[in-house]
Amino acid sequence: MKALSIDLGGTHATCAVIQDSQIVASEVVDTDSAHGLQSVLPFFATTLCKLAANSGIHLSEFSGVALSFCGMVNTKETRVTSTNQKYDDATSIDLNAWSQSAFGLKLRIENDARMALLGEWYAGGAQGFDNVVMFTLGTGIGGAAMIEGRLLRGKHHQAGCLGGHFPALYNGRKCTCGAIGCAEAEAAGWSLPFVVKETPGYESSLLAKEPSINFENVFRHAAAGDPVALAVRDRCIRIWSVNTVAAIHAFDPEVVVYGGGVMRSADIIVPAIQSYVSEHAWTPWGKVQVRAAKLGNNAGLLGAVPLLSEGHAVGVA
Amino acid sequence: MKALSIDLGGTHATCAVIQDSQIVASEVVDTDSAHGLQSVLPFFATTLCKLAANSGIHLSEFSGVALSFCGMVNTKETRVTSTNQKYDDATSIDLNAWSQSAFGLKLRIENDARMALLGEWYAGGAQGFDNVVMFTLGTGIGGAAMIEGRLLRGKHHQAGCLGGHFPALYNGRKCTCGAIGCAEAEAAGWSLPFVVKETPGYESSLLAKEPSINFENVFRHAAAGDPVALAVRDRCIRIWSVNTVAAIHAFDPEVVVYGGGVMRSADIIVPAIQSYVSEHAWTPWGKVQVRAAKLGNNAGLLGAVPLLSEGHAVGVA
Numbered sequence: 303m304k305a306l307s308i309d310l311g312g313t314h315a316t317c318a319v320i321q322d323s324q325i326v327a328s329e330v331v332d333t334d335s336a337h338g339l340q341s342v343l344p345f346f347a348t349t350l351c352k353l354a355a356n357s358g359i360h361l362s363e364f365s366g367v368a369l370s371f372c373g374m375v376n377t378k379e380t381r382v383t384s385t386n387q388k389y390d391d392a393t394s395i396d397l398n399a400w401s402q403s404a405f406g407l408k409l410r411i412e413n414d415a416r417m418a419l420l421g422e423w424y425a426g427g428a429q430g431f432d433n434v435v436m437f438t439l440g441t442g443i444g445g446a447a448m449i450e451g452r453l454l455r456g457k458h459h460q461a462g463c464l465g466g467h468f469p470a471l472y473n474g475r476k477c478t479c480g481a482i483g484c485a486e487a488e489a490a491g492w493s494l495p496f497v498v499k500e501t502p503g504y505e506s507s508l509l510a511k512e513p514s515i516n517f518e519n520v521f522r523h524a525a526a527g528d529p530v531a532l533a534v535r536d537r538c539i540r541i542w543s544v545n546t547v548a549a550i551h552a553f554d555p556e557v558v559v560y561g562g563g564v565m566r567s568a569d570i571i572v573p574a575i576q577s578y579v580s581e582h583a584w585t586p587w588g589k590v591q592v593r594a595a596k597l598g599n600n601a602g603l604l605g606a607v608p609l610l611s612e613g614h615a616v617g618v619a
Numbered sequence: 620m621k622a623l624s625i626d627l628g629g630t631h632a633t634c635a636v637i638q639d640s641q642i643v644a645s646e647v648v649d650t651d652s653a654h655g656l657q658s659v660l661p662f663f664a665t666t667l668c669k670l671a672a673n674s675g676i677h678l679s680e681f682s683g684v685a686l687s688f689c690g691m692v693n694t695k696e697t698r699v700t701s702t703n704q705k706y707d708d709a710t711s712i713d714l715n716a717w718s719q720s721a722f723g724l725k726l727r728i729e730n731d732a733r734m735a736l737l738g739e740w741y742a743g744g745a746q747g748f749d750n751v752v753m754f755t756l757g758t759g760i761g762g763a764a765m766i767e768g769r770l771l772r773g774k775h776h777q778a779g780c781l782g783g784h785f786p787a788l789y790n791g792r793k794c795t796c797g798a799i800g801c802a803e804a805e806a807a808g809w810s811l812p813f814v815v816k817e818t819p820g821y822e823s824s825l826l827a828k829e830p831s832i833n834f835e836n837v838f839r840h841a842a843a844g845d846p847v848a849l850a851v852r853d854r855c856i857r858i859w860s861v862n863t864v865a866a867i868h869a870f871d872p873e874v875v876v877y878g879g880g881v882m883r884s885a886d887i888i889v890p891a892i893q894s895y896v897s898e899h900a901w902t903p904w905g906k907v908q909v910r911a912a913k914l915g916n917n918a919g920l921l922g923a924v925p926l927l928s929e930g931h932a933v934g935v936a
Contacts, residue, residue, distance in 0.1 A: 374903065384903040433774040449773055456766055456871030457750040458904040464868035467901060470789040472805075472861040479901040481864050488789075544789040547798050551781035552869040554773030584784060584796040586691065586701040587775040 304359055306350045306367040306405065307606035309414070309599070312388050315342070317349040318603045319357050323425035325600060327353040335372075335388035340395060347404035367401045367409040368606030370417035376459050377412050377609075383459060386478075410609050415444035415463050416453050418561055420608045421601030423448060427559040427593045435555045436595070437465055438562035439517075439542070439571075441491035442478075447553040453612075454553065466490065468548040470541045485545040489538040491516065491564075497537070501530050509534075521567045539571060543578035550583045550590050561595030568594040621676055623667045623684040623722065624923035626731070626916070629705050632659070634666040635920045636674045640742035642917055644670040652689075652705035657712060664721035684718045684726040685923030687734035693776050694729050694926075700776060703795075727926050732761035732780050733770050735878055735912070737922030740765060743913035744876040752872045753912070754782055755879035756834075756859070756888075758808035759795075764870040770929075771870065783807065785865040787858045802862040806855040808833065808881075814854070818847050826851075838884045856888060860895035867900045867907050878912030885911040 305320040312335045318328035329349050333342045354361060373392065374384040382392040401409035412420070419428070419436040428434040432451040438444035445465015447454040454462035466486035467479050474483025475493065487493050495515040498504060507530035508523040509515055520538075523531035546558055558579070560572065576592040583590055597604060622637040629652045635645035646666050650659045671678060690709065691701040699709040718726035729737070736745070736753040745751040749768035755761035762782015764771040771779035783803035784796050791800025792810065804810050812832040815821060824847035825840045826832055837855075840848035863875055875896070877889065893909040900907055914921060 449771070449778060454766070457873060458871050458902065460902070460904075461766060461869065461871035464901060467868045468785060468865045469861045470786060472787040472858050481861075481868075481899045481901060483861065541789050544786045544799065548785045548865065549869075551784045551798075552778065552866075554775050554778035556774060582798045584781060584798060585775065585777070587777075 303607050303610065304364045305606040305610050306354070306364050306407065307370075307603045308346055308350070308367070309370040309417070309602040310339075310372060310389070311414075312372060315346065316599070316603060317346055317353060318606075319350070319353045319359065320603060320606050321359075322607065323604060325603060326357045326359075328603070329353060338391035339389040340391055343395075343400055343404075347400075350405070361405050361407065364405070364407055366407050366610045367405060368417070368609045369397065369409060369411045370414045370602040370605060371411055372414050374459055374463075375411045375413050377410065377455065380409060380411055382411070410612075412453075412605065412609055413446070413459075413463050414602055415465075416446040416455075417605035417609065418444070418595070418597075418601040419446040419448060419559070420453070420605030421597050421603065422559050422561070422595050424608045425604050426596035426601060427561075428557055431555075431557045433553075433555045434557055434559065435462075435465065435546075435549045435553050436559045436561065437542070437546070437549070438595075439490065439560060439564035440562040442466055443486040443490045443545075444562070445549065447549070447555070449553060449555075462553065465545070465549055468545055468552075470544055485541050489541040494520065494534070494538075498530065498534050501534055503530050507531065517564045517567070521570065535570075539574045540578070542571070543575045543582075546575055546579055546592065547583045550579065550585065555590060557591045557593055559593050559595050561598070561601060565594055620924050620927065621681045622923040622927050623671065623681050623724065624687075624920045625663055625667070625684070626687045626734070626919040627656075627689060627706070628731075629689060632663065633916070633920060634663055634670060635923075636667070636670045636676065637920060637923050638676075639924065640921060642920060643674045643676075645920070646670060655708040656706040657708055660712075660717055660721075664717075667722070678722050678724065681722070681724055683724050683927045684722060685734070685926045686714065686726060686728045687731045687919040687922060688728055689731050691776055691780075692728045692730050694727065694772065697726060697728055699728070727929075729770075729922065729926055730763070730776075730780050731919055732782075733763040733772075734922035734926065735761070735914075735918040736763040736765060736876070737770070737925045738914050738918030738920065739876050739878070739912050741925045742921050743918060744878075744910045745874055748872075748874045750870075750872045751874055751876065752779075752782065752863075752866045752870055753876045753878065754859070754863070754866070755912075756807065756877060756881035757879040759783055760803040760807045760862075761879070762866065764866070764872070766870060766872075779870065782862070782866055785862055785869075787861055802858050806858040811837065811851075811855075815847065815851050818851055820847050824848065834881045834884070838887065852887075856891045857895070859888070860892045860899075863892055863896055863909065864900045867896065867902065872907060874908045874910055876910050876912050878915070878918060882911055 443466025447462030760783025
């Protein structure tokens with residue numbers, strides 16, 4: 303299958319020409335999510351047409367256009383249903399009409415966490431499994447679930463994709479989502495500085511000398527033996543582990559794949575979560591595998607192929 | 620539809636003749652779950668045949684036999700997959716062969732929490748909704764989920780039905796399931812005495828004079844103003860509320876139904892959980908309704924009709 307694919311993040315979008323599991327050509331387009339989506343659509347059109355031409359592929363050869371979006375979407379009706387201060391105009395844009403007009407191709411849209419799962423399922427860390435949970439650890443914690451080869455979507459399109467918003471601490475920190483004690487509010491990029499500064503001994507920690515606190519410096523100082531960094535690192539790993547058990551108990555997967563920028567420390571994180579899950583998840587049928595994602599930033603782009611294939615299936619929402 | 624229905628609990632089973640949403644006749648059979656299932660099957664056969672005859676219904680008029688089982692089951696293959704010290708011999712019994720031989724009818728089996736959901740969906744608190752989460756609060760916390768009119772089952776038949784085993788406290792009490800800090804380990808019948816006895820002031824509480832601690836006396840003494848009972852009651856309600864948010868974030872329901880013996884205090888519990896959910900669940904589409912179950916112990920029996928109907932549908936697992 304040949305596909306055009308757009309992976310839309312907060313500050314830039316990657317436009318790509320996909321052929322099966324290969325990215326034939328790609329180019330990054332700067333965006334400004336506060337400024338909206340409508341104004342950058344013409345740049346996506348120009349870029350994708352240029353990439354297709356340079357690849358020697360006529361537009362009529364593509365099966366469609368896939369858009370990975372950083373918000374909640376209704377895939378069946380090809381529209382954005384809810385945004386969170388990123389491209390807030392997207393809910394009122396007819397994206398399929400834009401795609402038909404720009405390329406003569408139909409467009410399908412999916413949430414970015416689900417697109418990453420589709421990509422890893424098709425060509426990455428979840429290949430060979432039809433029951434998958436994926437988490438992305440970054441500024442927030444993204445989640446997605448697939449059961450028996452189908453993405454879990456639900457009535458209001460949010461099933462499975464709030465995996466960072468299972469509670470880890472019933473009386474914990476208020477989350478940006480409105481809930482309390484979510485895994486994301488206790489162990490993600492945005493909440494990490496609060497957690498570090500509340501940890502006893504912070505003032506004398508190496509982390510107190512950092513201009514900003516992030517997972518890179520927490521893992522680096524933990525490796526050097528800084529007690530505050532160690533305590534925070536181990537607490538974060540524990541919260542991710544507990545959250546993984548929650549997702550296993552909810553969705554009954556064979557494999558849980560972890561991606562996102564924090565996975566630069568996958569060599570520490572994956573074995574620790576695997577060990578916790580093997581000991582504590584209630585899975586009398588066997589053991590769930592914990593794996594690192596393989597495709598990095600390409601996962602969302604490569605999700606285009608299964609997303610567009612799904613569009614051809616009968617009865618699939 | 621006419622159906623024979625068996626709701627199998629730890630100390631007794633209810634055998635019933637069902638016609639649509641009515642229980643035409645029923646009788647309780649004593650069982651001993653430690654003693655196994657095989658030895659009580661003949662009593663179920665005798666009882667159901669007698670009830671059918673007394674109701675003037677010939678066995679050939681029934682669509683089948685439904686069995687609600689207190690353990691994990693494979694509905695597609697009509698077998699018990701995992702037990703927890705109740706009817707441990709059930710995994711090796713060919714229940715469909717037994718039913719064919721005893722009644723000339725096919726049998727379908729489902730987990731008891733899922734059967735209660737089916738019953739409440741068909742004729743109780745979840746009527747009119749196809750996206751449902753159900754919890755039962757008792758000695759443990761049971762859970763089940765329905766998405767777009769289909770029970771969520773998953774690869775290993777455990778999706779959705781471990782709703783009492785989402786974490787509420789990442790560093791909490793060890794649960795009987797093997798995980799840590801599950802809602803069930805913090806706020807269910809079996810864990811309640813541990814929670815009460817660890818609460819500061821317990822020795823001078825009215826609860827210290829009770830021969831055994833249960834939700835009935837916790838709610839009663841809380842209503843009378845006992846500070847320990849109040850603290851424990853409110854902590855339990857908070858944990859159930861947070862757990863409800865977890866299930867909403869996982870399964871995207873329109874309605875969450877609460878059943879089980881603890882719901883004798885539904886007038887306090889349901890409004891408190893509804894208020895928490897309305898404030899804290901991330902549901903940009905609207906508000907999830909929290910409701911009390913309506914059918915009590917009959918829910919599992921009445922689940923027979925949708926379970927056996929499902930067996931006729933094409934492509935339903």
